[in-house]
Amino acid sequence: MNPLGWPGYEAQLARARERSGGAESVSWRRRRHAVVITFDFRFLGGSVGTATGAVIEEAFTAARAAHLPVVSMIATGGSRMQEGMLSLRQLQRVARLCAVHRAAGLPHVSVLCDPTTGGLWASLGAGADVVVAVSGAQVGFAGSRVRPSDDPAYTAEGQFAAGTVDLVVPPDDVDSTVATILDVLTRGDAVPAEVPRALGAQELPDSGWGAVLRARAPERPRARAYLDDYFDERVPISGDRAGGVDPGMLCGIGLRMGRAIAFAAQTGTATTPAGFRTAARLIRLAERFALPVLTLVDTPGAANDAAAERAGVGAAIAELFATVAEARVPITTLVIGEGGSGGALALSSPEHTWITPDAYFSVIAPELAAAILKRDDVEALADDLRLRPQDLVELGVVRGITDR
Template sequence: MNPLGWPGYDDQLRRARERTGSAESVSWRRDGDAVVVAFDFRFLGGSVGTAAGAVIEEAFGEARTRGLPVVSSIATGGSRMQEGMLSLRQLQRVARLCATHRAAGLPHVSVLRDPTTGGLWASLGAGADVVVGVEGAQVGFAGRRVRPEDGPAYTAEGQFAAGVVDLVVPEDAVAGLVRRLLPLLAGGSAVPAEVPRALGAVDLPADGWSAVERARSTTRPRAARYLDDYFEDRIPLSGDRAGGVDPGLLCGIGRRHGRSVVYIAQTGTATTPAGYRTASRLIRLAGRLALPVLTLVDTPGAANDSAAERAGVGAAIAELFGVVAEARVPITTLVVGEGGSGGALALSAPEHTWIAPDAYFSVIAPELAAAILKRGDVRELTNDLRLRPQDLVRLGVVRGIAEP
């Protein structure tokens, strides 16, 4: 096809077909229980025109008919110049295919090979449920010939640091990762996730300050230990897809007793706006795939410095409250350490929250409550706040105390 009558384009297509043995820059195939869309960069730089767009549409149509996930293995320079605006409009075509696939509750995984640039990165690549980058791959909206500079921002690692890529792995690890990932994304169930067992202290605190001290102890089990104990296998997912990553939040999908569970776990630090936006993204993903959610609460509170305010911490928390309220899948919460104010409550299921014996949940950190109320007796104030696990059960704030 040469819709613009571009001089020499017919010869370019002929040579590309002879060189690659393929009819176009994109092909698709059934690979087990998935449809794989594969790009060949040797074919005119993996560029996409109208014929390549038709191939992608055929692949997504097959996946939707068969109820299968799509894996997009991408290596492209973007739109094909020789087809002008007809080529650029394929981005809208691809976006519609991805949206229809999501609406059907089917997973989409993109693998970003070297290079992944231009409009296909901004549609097929970045729009997937899970985005996997290959180590060292050039990844960016602007290709090397048109961007004003070069640097780490235009790599898979740079996109991971910016919260746009979930994982970065070596080329030889991609196939194994996808084989592990696809079963975790499939087979959703509306049954709530089980409450994790308590891994720390089993006795209850005698007073409020004891509860606070135990929750703040450096020897108390943290989120990573709980996740290791709970799941047989898990794959981390990272980033808010808006330029941010919170290293104090562990997110991903794990397998427990043959069932997939989406997890979101605070690790004891103040949660940033990027962390709350990441949590919202994961809960929405769980809703689309019909997967239950497990949240582990452990934070002194939301980040409240000027950087957090500029990044929209209030709006990010408000969004997460709304996402939890509207969730179409069950959310199970265990408070495993500090439950500090709204920054902790945002990750808590309204009716399905439990607490570990060595944790507490409070309207605000005791020291901050003392400052607000102009009281100097912080230890006594912790008793007035009724923040111990047994107090919270009596108040109806939590459903119960986790058992070992």
């Protein structure tokens, strides 16, 4: 095909076919558990033209008919210059195919090989449910010939740091990683997650301030310990897809006795806007695949510095509140440490929240409440706030106190 009458294009296509052994830059194959789309960079740099778009559509159509996930193995320089705007319009075609596939409730996993640049990164690649990048791969909207520098931002690792890639893995681990992702995404049963057992103290605190000190103790078990104890295997989901990552919000999907359960867990730090957005993204992903959700609450509160305000912390918390409220899958919450204000409540189930004996939940930290109320008796104020686990049960804020 030569829709623009581009000089020498037919000869370029002939050479590309001879070099690659394929008819186009993309091919697909139906395997047992997925339809796999594969790019060949030897064919005009893996570029996409009108015929390529037709092949991609054929693959998605076959996957939808067989009710199978799609795996996109991408290696491309972007749109094919020799077909002009007809090539660029394939991005809309691909976006529509991804949207129809998503509406059918079917997973799409993209694997970003070296290189993945241009419009296909911004459509087929970044638009997948889970994005895996090959370590060291060149990844970015701008290709090497048009970008201003060789900044690390244009790498798999740079994209991971920016929150647009879920995992970066060595080439030899790609197949096993994708197989695990497909496995957990296709095990949804929408049955509520079991409440984790308490790993720390078993006795209840005598005072409100005692509860606060115990929750802040360095030796108290944190989220990673709870996730290790609860799950047999985990697949991380990282980044808010808007340029941010919060290391203090651990998200992913785990296997527990054969069941797949999505999780979002705070690690004891102030949660940033990226953390709230990542948790909201995780819950929406779980909803698509009927995965129950487990949330672990442990934060002194939402980040409240100027950077957080500029990044839209209020809007990010509102988004998470709405996502939890609208979720069509069961959400189970365990407060395992500090439950500080709205930053903790946003991650909590309205009906199915539990607490450990070494945790507390409060409208605000006692010290901040004292500053607002102009009181000096912080310890007495902690009692007045009724933030102990047993107080929260009596008030109906939590359903119960978990034990070993």
